[in-house]
Amino acid sequence: MIKTDFDLTHNDKASIVNAVVATPFNRYENVRTTITKTGSLDDFTATVEVLYSLNWTASLKHKYSANEIHTAALLKAPYLPDTVSLGFNYTGKLTDFSANIDYILNPNYRTLSEAKFKYNFPEVYLLSKMTTAIEKDVRVNEVLLRHTQDFKTNEVAKVSSQFLANIREKKVNVDFNMNYNGKNSAIALWSFNTNLTVETPQPDFAKSVLVYSLVSESDFKQQQHLVFETPMLEKLTMIDSNTFDEQTITRSQKWMYGGDLFSQEQFWQKGRYTYSITTPFKGYEETRMELRYSEFNDWMNKQPISADLSFTSSNLSAPVKMAANAVIDAPNGAFNALNFSAVTTYAKDQKHTFDLAYKPGYANSKMTSTKQGYELSSAELSYSLEKVNGIIKSSMLSAPVEYSGITKLRTWKDFVITHKFTSPFEYVKHAEFQVQNQVVSGENKPGVLLKYIGAGKKDQVFSVKPSWTWKVRDAGNMKMSTALSMESPFEQFNNLDISWGHEHAIAPLRIKESALVKFNDKKYLDLETEFGALNKMLGVIAVHAPRQMEFSFTGVNEGESVNGDLNLNWDKQNSNSNFRMQFGLADSGTKNSIKKDFSIRFTHPGRIVSLRNGYENSDGKISSLGNIFWDEEKRQGVSYDASYTKLVIRGVETHSSTVTVTLPTRKIEVSGSSTSKGSKQVASAKVYWDANNDPLKVVEVNFEMNPTDVKKAALITVKLPSKNKEVSLSTELAVNDGVRLLDGETRFTYSPDADKTVVMKYTIQQTDSSYRSSWSVDHVATDTHMKMTSDLSSSDTVTKGDLSVLYNSQQANTLAFNLQGQLNMEQKSASLQVGSSVEKASISAKLSTESPYMVTVETARNTVPTWRSVWRVDTAARSLDVSVTYDNMKGQVVTKAFFPNETRLVSETSTSRDAASTQQARLVSELNDRHLHAKMSWRKDLFSDIANYGSSTVKGAVSEMSPVMRQSFNTLSNTLQDKQKAIASSMREELSPIIDTYKEEIKVLEREVSKMRQELRRMYNNNDLYMKDVEKWFLAAAARAIEANNAFVIRMETVYQQGRAVLDRAYNELNSYPYLEKYRTLARTAENSLKEANEVLIKELNLAIQKVMEGLNKIAGVYDEMITNISQELIKLLQALVKEFTLAPFMADIEAAIVRLQADLRLSEAAKANMTRALEQLQQMLNEVLNTNDLMESYEAFSEGSQRILREHFGNLADNKDVQDIKKALQLMYQQVLKIHQFLEKNLSAKDMVETVLQMLRDQVLSDFKQLPLGLLDLPKSRVTTFDLVNGNVEFDLYLPIPMENFEDAMKFTMSGYLSKLQGLADKYFPRGDFCLWDLYYRLPPVRWSAQKDWIPPFDAVGTISGKQHIMTFDGRHYDLAGLCSYMLAADLVNNTFSVILRYDGNQKDLKPQSIVVMVDGRTIEISSSYLMKVDGKPAEMPYTADGLSILRRGQWVTLDSAQGVKVVSDFSNQYHMVHLSGWYFGKVGGLFGNFDNEHYNDWTKPDGSLETQDRKLLNSWEVAGTCRPQMQRVVIDDDVKTRNDQCTEVFDSSLSNLRPCFLMVSPNPYRQNCDVSPGDVCKQAALYREICAGQNIDVDLPPQCVKCAASGDASGTVKYGAGGDQPAPVTMDTVFIVEEAPCNKNIQDKLKDIVITLDQKSVDAGKQENRYSLVGYYDGTPTTYTIEGQLFNQAVKFAKGVENLRFNGVQGRTSDLLSVLQHVTSLPYRPGVKKTVVLVSCTPCDIYKDFSYHQLRTLLRQQDISLHVLRDSGFNLQTNRAPQNHIFGMDNEKLFAGQSVEPDLYQDMEKPSDYCASLALESRGAVFDSSNLHAGSVKHQRDFIGQFGVRLQQQNEPVCQVCNCELDSTGSPVTVCRRCDSQPINFQPPTTMIKKLTEYKNALTQNIQALLY
Secondary structure, three states, X not given: OOEEEEEEEEOOOEEEEEEEEEOOOOOOOEEEEEEEEEEEOOEEEEEEEEEOOOEEEEEEEXXXXXXXXXXXXXXXOOOOOOOEEEEEEEEEEOOEEEEEEEEEEEOOEEEEEEXXXXXXXOEEEEEEEEEEEEOOEEEEEEEEEEEEEEOXXXXXXXXXXXXXXXXXXXXXXXEEEEEEEOOOOOOOOEEEEEEEEEEOOOHHHOEEEEEEEEEEEEOOEEEEEEEEEOOOOOOEEEEEEEEEOOOEEEEEEEEEEOOEEEEEEEEEEOOEEEEEEEOOOOOOOEEEEEEEEOOOOOOOEOOOEEEEEEEEEOOOOOOEEEEEEEEEEOHHHOOOEEXXXXXXXXXXXXXXXXXXXXXXXXXXXXXXXXOOOOOEEEEEEEEOOOEEEEEEXXXXXXXXXXXXXXXXXXXXXXXXXXXXEEOOOOOOOEEEEEEEEEEEOOEEEEEEEEEEEOOOOOEEEEEEEEEEEEEEEEOOEEEEEEEEEEEOOOOOOOEEEEEEEEEEEOOOEEEEEEEEEEEOOEEEEEEEEEEEEOOEEEEEEEEEEOOOEEEEEEEEEEOOEEEEEEEEEOOOOOOXXXXXXXXXXXXXXXXXXXXXXXXXXXXXXXXXXXEEEEEEEEOOEEEEEEEEEEEOOOOEEEEEEEEEEEEEEOOEEEEEEEEEEEOOOOEEEEEEEEEXXXXXXXXXXXXXXXXXXXXXXXXXXXXXXXXXXXXXXXXXXXXXXXXXXXXEEEEEEEEEEOOEEEEEEEEEEOOOOHHHXXXXXXXXXXXXXXXXXXXXXXXXXXXXXXXXXXEEEEOOOEEEEEEEEEEEEOOEEEEEEXXXXXXXXXXXXXXXXXXXXXXXXXXXXXXXXXXXXXXXXXXXXXXXXXXXXXXXEEOOOOEEEEEEEEXXXXXXXXXXXXXXXXXXXXXXXXXXXXXXEEEEEEEEEEEEOOEEEEEXXXXXOHHHHHHHHHHHHHHHHHHHHHHHHHHHHHHHHHHHHHHHHHHHHHHHHHHHHHHHHHHHHHHHHHHHHHHHHHHHHHHHHHOHHHHHHHHHHHHHHHXXXXXXXXXXXXXHHHHHHHHHHHHHHHHXXXXXXXXXXXXXXHHHHHHHHHHHHHHHHHHHHHHHHHHHHHHHHHHHHHHHXXXXXXXXXXXXXXXXXXXXXXXXXXXXHHHHHHHHHHHHHOOOHHHHHHHHHHHHHHHHHHHHHHHOOOHHHHHXXXXXXXXXXXXXXXXXXXXXXXXXXXXXXHHHHHHHHHHHHHHHHHHHHHHHHHHHHHHHHHHHHHHHHHOOOOHHHHHHHOEEEEEEOOOOEEEEEEEOOOOOOOHHHHHOOOHHHHHHHHHHHHHHHOOOOOOOHHHHHHHOHHHHOOOHHHOOOOOOEEEEEEOOOEEEOOOOOEEEOOOOOEEEEEEEOOOOOEEEEEEEOOOOOOOOEEEEEEEEOXXXXXXXXXXXXXXXXXXXOOOEEEOOEEEEEEOXXXXXXXXXXXXXXXXXXXXXXXXXXXXXXXXXXXXXXXOOOOXXXXXXXXOOOOEOOOHHHHHXXXXXXXXXXXXXXXXXXXXXXXXXXHHHHHHHOOOOOOOHHHOOOOOOXXXXXXXXXXXXXXXXXXXXXXXXXXXXXXXXXXXXXXXXXXXXXXXXOEEEEOOOOOEOOOOOEEEEEEEEOOHHHHHHHHHHHHHHHHHHHHHHHOOOOOOEEEEEEEEOOEEEEEOEOOEOOEOHHHHHHHHOOOOOOOOOOOHHHHHHHHHHHHOOOOOOOOEEEEEEEEOXXXXXXXXXXXXXXXXXXXXXXXXXXXXXXXXXXXXXXXXXXXXXXXXXOOOEEEOOOOOOOOHHHEEOOOOHHHHHHHHOOOOEEEHHHHOOOOHHHHHHHHHHHHHHHHOOOOOOOEEEEEEEOOOOOEEEEEEEHHHOOOOOOOOHHHHHHHHHHHHHHHHHHHHHHO
């Protein structure tokens, strides 16, 4: 039943409606609706709230006035996460308003639509704008319409319109302007002009412009002008002028399309008309027609009309003339008849006549000709509205051609049109064409029929018969169908039938579809579908062809229940090809209960598999039941039934549950219950493992616990009815019961025999100052009783402890072990006693805390003292007494030491035994200022006696405690083992029958499970329900678990065995160690050494002191001599190097060529003398070059002078081979001189630097040594008076370097400490180990602190990670980790200004970083290992600059530099990453790189600031959340590597290493350790070390073994390409575009894309594949390489990505700084052996003066075989006044490039460009092109230019031989550099003898100085 209640309240201010609806439906039992409205209709607020199980709320605010409307609506629904709002605002009037609609779905989705409209005739303005924001993606779509016009007067009119649309960032713009000026002026009578501009985002229609103007100069003269431009077409221009008066009309038109010109001229006067046209087409250059005619004033009344026409054309050999006459009968405009005749003549022998007679409804014509075969032809035609008939007869035809047509048009739906045609033609004898449409029973049946008879005289029929019907009852009910039938005479296309039908209805919803495709009588598709839905959904898809298939489904949704049935039959002719799935979900619960059922059933021919589950929760009872059948028909499956009940009755809470599992052969049932009342809890459980066959097969478990505040009791009982057995475990505890802290008893009963109960008792008692505890175990059956007690008491002064273990032995308690200890704070004493019932041992100590201080230590055995030691210190008397009593208190040693006064020390040692005392040793020392006298004597056998005593003492200490401990533990261990075995035997005897029974039950259960497994195996083999996949997963998981368990067990056994072996071995070694023998051997060795040292010391002491003093006296002179000699040797070395640059071979080649030339040409003596003088001039100029101070100026003079000599003396012999040899030798000499300049320029500056360093060293060393004290001058007076170690006498006098007043000062002095300063100076300037001049250089303060940032805080820091995660923190801590996820390297933890994250891909086999992420300056930058970069998730290219942030790629480096003081350098190739931090981050950062506080011990700090010691936790704490969680994450910290790799030693620990100059400033040890861990990464570690050294301003090169390139062919890294080489030259090319980034070059940006695409296409056409392109920009001489998808070279189709990043904001300057730019370009990673092309795109002029850098560039380009091309905005000049016919595109050293054909002799008149850039291009076999052609002229003209430019760039000259070597680039990375075979670099090596000599001198000098100092 449904009940409703309705309430309405209304007044002037508010209206309120309340409605309540009660229904029996779940969730809708009580539906409450409230509607509230306040305010008037013009200004009100309304709210609606609907409340049932959910809550709906909506509100509406509306305000209306004459010019404003504001409406806002809000909706809050339970299914929407946020409130939805919709607002509408309108302001203004109909002719001028603004409006907006604001729709907000949630905070991340908003749409704002705005509109503005203004109409003020004649102006119209309309703007529509929609902004959509989805999260951070904001899209704006905008449409603008603007129109203005001015027609205020009849003389002036203006119209302007604009349409602008910006949709999805695609812009369309249309501008229209029209002007009319009717004012009479001196220029024009009136004028009209208009223009239209259309811009679209499509490239072919980017911008189209139409301009039209009409000017009337007078009433009889007008001129029109039209221009149309669009990117897709050439430019179109039209000029039209008209002049007319009463007698004549003249019209002239000119059309220009691209470069083509069309023109036409017309002239008319009475009786005459002429027309002429000219075109650029060959054969049709000029065509002319002239017509003369008679006057006709009354032509409608049969007045004869005559005309003569003459027609001439370039393609006719003779004119065509025609004479015509016509008579027309049309009185009063009514046409009656026409008679026309004409005679045409062409040349002399061709004449044609034509006669025509026409009247309405009928016409006939006749034509005669003198041409054979065409003598007579006639045609006749009659027609009416429905019929047409015609016939043609001719001497050309064997039979007439006849045609007839009938048209019957009743309505547009009912018509017939028929055409028939007959002819003598062989292939179309008869043809018939018919089109019709008929409506039959509402079905439209149109048709098309084509029928003809051809050569085979067989009807050929084409027919098309479509049809369609539709019936529409209303909008929700419709039926329609359509069909198409086609027939043709062709075998391959005989017939085609296509049909489609559709029918749908709304109530209830039902949709039917049918489709048929039939071709050549074969069905390709025959399909029927049906879909319906109301409460029941159904669907059927039936396919009848090409194969019978059917798919159907039904579904019913009633309330909360859903049922479905799905059938699939993919081959109805195969019974096994079907599948059915049935499912159901029912929810029949009520408000107070839950009841749900779920079922699913799979049916196929082999079996039925089903799953069912039911769940119910009602009134404290929860139940669930279900089953799984893998063969439902055979009832093979598993079912279960589980229930849970909770009851509370009178305070007693009871929980019970039952679980039943039914297998195919048995039922297993588990039930249990628990009851609790207060603190008492009772629980029981039963397990039936064969409930349906044997109810006695059960296990009962009962548990009871009843705790109180004092007593706690628990009982667990296990009953086995089938065996009449019961096992119980009970425990009773008393807690905090008076003095009892704990008193408990635990009983374990496993037999009816009470003596077999195991009883364990334990107590803990407390008094005010003591604790007592006990623990015991009793087992009467095995006579077991064991007890352990302990006592601990404490007072203010005394603390005692006692531990005892007792066990029973023959009914008597036996003490197994006892330990007692006492600490007396008042008496300052302590004692410890250990023992058993057999033996005891003890040790005690006592201390006095007032002077004289005394310490006493004593040991005893069974209470008898065995050893005592007493130490006594008297501070007042300044004395020390030591006594040791030993040998069971029989012997004693006493030592006394005291100061009689401040300068005298006495020490005496004596021994006593049996009351007899003997002095053993005596020492007396006296101190007087700097003089120390000492005398020492001892007994001859003292040392051997000390050895014997020490040995016996150590052995006795070991033997005191050891036997007692060993005996006690052995006895206790044996007893425990015996008792444990007895108790275990008793329990085994009682429980074995039970265990055997259950083993048998388990076997039965295993057999049942085995049967289930066989069935599952069969399903597995068939992969039913994907069983095979499930088992594979389970077995893999189980195998891993077993393997892990086995490994754990084995490991534990190994640890146990190893631990036991270590303990045994330690005990045996301790027990058997030969203390006495070892000590005696040591004493003898010391005694012998002292004897030998006696003689050596006396002999060498004075000699050593003497040599030290001599060394100090000579040190200044030796050092000065060394500095001088090193400087002289360095100058000799540089001079020898210069001599290596010999030019003699080249001069010898020139002399030999001249001798051959003189002999071959048989010259006169005068001519020979002339050549000899020329040779002498060359030699003289060359000497001047080598001896001058200004090499640059002399080099220029030498170059120009040699060229002048060649022209004067050998100009007429340019092709002679000998003259060519002379030119080649001169060219090589140019290169040699250039090399000399480069070498001297570099090494002379090095010489100056070395001399400066040596002078600084000289001054500093002498200053340091002058500061040494002069106390050493008295050292030679020291002497040894007596030195007799055998008899025990030593006496000596020592003169100290400094005075000392007493022994207190003397105790603080050591000679080694005094000499440490001298040794420090020696080690600083003359190291005993490896010596390197760079160590001295970099130690000097002016060098070390050359950078201001290194000596003014805050100091910067750098952290690195390399290789397999070798980490160096900011504070210098070095450690290794190995993780697979993403980790925070460093982050600002205070201000959050930056974060650096390194991401790994989780690949354990190949641990390499995937990308590095830097978050700084509000941006997130991610750079992958392939150098792809994203900024805020969007792809970006390098270089990237924004707001102080710059990212640049140079070689393999990527450098990110931020204004925040963060710099990140990544080298993915060498696998290292560096983070540089400004000192302002001191103590503010965290991450794996530490916290940057100059303390490396706390670098392992977690994000919360706590220190971590475990490596895994540290790594996980800095893992970026959510990145990955691998199954196995390994973390490794490598200890110091035991083995050292030889290759690593050679790089990081050798004086010959290239890295050696940096060893002193940057320790190589961490990098050496990294290398030893991964020797294969030696070069990657060397690259990182080189970069760290560079940060210290130390430049070093990589070791030679690390200079390797991928293209190196052999061990030497050298490959020869081309003619005679190792490999053929690759047929491909690398092209680099250098673009000047000045504003004047901005317009070239879009054209570069077309140039590269065209160039690549031309190259591919020429056979060059896989070409690559690079982009370099520069301004102010600074080159920058732009990446293309992160790469320095890439494909042509991707080149545009680099071009888009060009920045044309540089300062326009001069391009004379091309040296640095081209040097940068030559270092790019070209592929070995390829053709290298460089294109310079500039817009500013180059210098004309060719300085020295010009020659360097020319040589550089020639050596590396690089062709330079120049593309610039500059035209070409002719040396004459001749004007070229076509645009000149460019030129090279051989020819010109122009738009059309080029005049053959034009090149010789050209003036070659002589500026810096063009000259380099022409000399490097390149070309110079004028870029102004990219923007001028038509589109065709521009394309021609790009095409010719691309062809020239890809032209390959003859293959050039190249030699490719692996060298280091400017970043220190290996790169392959290829040079011409005839231009290889000259490697100048210093003379080996000179190097050897300098090395020997250095070594000898160092050894001499070290000998003096040490």
